[in-house]
Amino acid sequence: IVKIVDLLEESEESGKINTVISGTLLDKIEDRLNKNEQILLIQNRRGYSPSVRCSDCGDVIMCLACKTALTYHKQDNNLMCHICGYIETKLFDNCKNCMSHNLIYVGTGTQRVEKILGQTFPNARIARVDHDSVKSGSDMVKTLQSFLNGKLDIIIGTQMIAKGLDFPEVTLVGIINADLGLHLPDFRASERIFQLIYQAAGRSGRGEKPGEVIIQTYDKNNPVIKAASKLDLNRYYKIMLDDRTILKYPPYSWITKIEFIGPNTKSVLALSNKIRNSLSNHYKGLEILGPAACFKEKIKNNFRFQIILKSI
Incomplete structure (x- = not known):
């Protein structure tokens, strides 16, 4: 069973601007704890507040x-x-x-989710799995083994806990905010969100007991989230391929990104313009976008610009 929870409606009902864990998900967690069943919660952002x-x-x-x-x-x-x-x-x-x-x-990271759960369910045995709490592979194995052995009730983590793990006693998976990363400036963003939801859904009900997945979102009518909630691969493929046909994204073209990085923004921009003009003069079968600042336009005091090359 996969259920979408509209956080906009939850916020209106509760009077809170930002609902982290919906009443629906809290009720489901309480039910599983009372039955001595396990819960997996995914928030794909670490820290307390972004x-x-x-x-x-x-x-x-x-x-x-x-x-x-x-x-x-x-x-x-x-x-x-x-x-x-x-x-x-x-x-x-x-x-x-x-x-x-x-x-x-x-905003909300895994630490904030952990705090809310600790306050709401003080007797629950809770562990957090992310790059801050798990410093080595052995730490990860130790925590997951404790969960597998029934020594933990709830695990909260980033996408690292959504892939390839088999916990027979997990009957509830909650995705705290399915919208994270959905609107990044990358044509593959929706694909990654679909993968996350699809993989997370596969963690619930792997044993004899039936499983349930709760997807929290501020965009309940988003076609990608709706397709993921139904675990409908064919529907998602159609949505994705229709979009990529219109926009001429792969697999209907090839696309290359060239990044220009340096400590002086004017020099980096000048070089990127020079390369763009050279490519434009020599290759007529290209659509060239940019130069423009990268999504992360500055890293370690280096400025970053990009041009996108797309076949026509």
């Missing part, structure tokens, strides 16, 4: 070397860049832009 923002001026605490938001890690009480690994150990009491003290933690 960003810290000033509620007065809107400024976000950033990694200066990567131009990306620092993620708050509650367990270590620090801010971390998940791109370059920079750690800010001094937490700010006020906004550096406007000096306001109204800093808020935005």
Whole structure:
């Protein structure tokens, strides 16, 4: 059984702006705990909150070397860049832009899910599996073995726990936010989300007991999520191939991305323009997009631009 839970409706009913775990999923978790059955929860974002923002001026605490938001890690009480690994150990009491003290933690990572579950189900045996809690392969094996042996009730993790694991006593799988990554600027983004949901659904009910999957989303009518909720491969293939036909994405063309990286933004942009013009003059059977800043436009103090080459 696969069920979609609309987080927009949950937020309206609860009066909360951001519902992390819906009432539906909480009820299902409580039911499984009462039956001594196991639960697998997937939130494909580690840390506690993906960003810290000033509620007065809107400024976000950033990694200066990567131009990306620092993620708050509650367990270590620090801010971390998940791109370059920079750690800010001094937490700010006020906004550096406007000096306001109204800093808020935005978004949900695995640590926040773990905290909510610990508060809601204090007697449950809960473990978190992500790159912060599992430092080595042996740590991962130890945690998963404890789960397999019935010493844990709930495992919370990123996509690493969705693939190829067999837990006969798992009868409930919950995907906390199926929308994460769905709208990234990559034509394969929806494919990855479909894979995650499809693989996660395969973890539930692998033993004698029937399984259930709860998919939480803010976009319940998204055709990819609807196809995934029905485990309908043929429907997804049709959606994907129709889109790629119209946009001439692979397999109906070939596509190549060339990245230009360097410490000086003007020099990098100038080089990317030069290469673009050269390709345009020499190859007439190409559609050339860009140059434009990469999705992650700055990493470790290096600026990144890209051009996309697509066959016509």
